[in-house]
Amino acid sequence: MKQFIDFIPLLLFFIVYKLDPRTHEIAGHSIEVGGIFSATAVLIASSVVVYGTLLVVQRKLEKGQWLTLLACLLFGGFTLAFHSETVLKWKAPVVNWLFALGFAASHFVGEKVLVQRIMGHAVNLPQQVWTRLNIAWIVFFIFSGCANLFVAFTFESIWVDFKVFGSLGMTLLFMIAQGIYLARHMRDDAPQQSKD
Incomplete structure (x- = not known):
């Protein structure tokens, strides 16, 4: 459910982007709806609403959610301020590379790698498997950032489609592969009952 909530601003961005640009009069102001710049404004507004609501309800946001919100505000704001979609094109690669950096840094900071900190309460794995899984996340985020940039x-005619559906597809494939890998390495620490 949490992953779906994180995709709401991106889906709204996609819907508005695909609309044919039209100018509407609202309260005496001309507002254009459709295209990259109105979609960017919707991305910023919906990110603030979604993450603001999560912050109020949960009383906290995860670090990744803070990073995503700040990236939307920064890159979206610059896109609108400079009226250039080039700035927005850098958002997905930079965010992915920052996630890769966070996962990589966890090998040197703290006692557990980041993926173990995230999933360790639910899954019991040998340390070497946690390390491999963390490295897989680093590689995935670097690859995802490069793919988005490329x-x-x-x-340029399909970059928004790829940003929404290509990134989502890559993430789903990676999660399926991760699930298969985890299933092979999970340990059951429950004591086995002896047969009399």
Whole structure:
């Protein structure tokens, strides 16, 4: 459910982006709806609403949610201020690379790697498996950032489609692969009952 909530601003961005740009009169002001810049404004507003609501309800946001919100505000704000979609094209790669950096730094800071801190309460794995899994996340985020950057500046007509559906597809495939890998390595610490 949490992953779906995180995708709400991105889905709204996609919907508004795909609309044919039209100017509407609202309270004496002309507002254009459709296209990259109105979609960016919707992305910023919906991110503030979604993460603001989560902050009020849960009384906290996860670090990744803070990073996503700040990236939306920063890159979206600069996109609107400079009226240039190039700034927004850098958001997904930079956020992915920052996540990769966070996972990499966890090998040197603290006693547990980041993936173990996130999932360790629910899954019991040998330390070497946690390390491999953490490295897999680093590689995934680096690859995802590079793929987003490549598509954004090489296939400009489809970069928004890729940002929404390509990134989501890559994430789902990675999660399925991770699930298969985890299933092979899970340990059951429950004591086995002896047969009399």
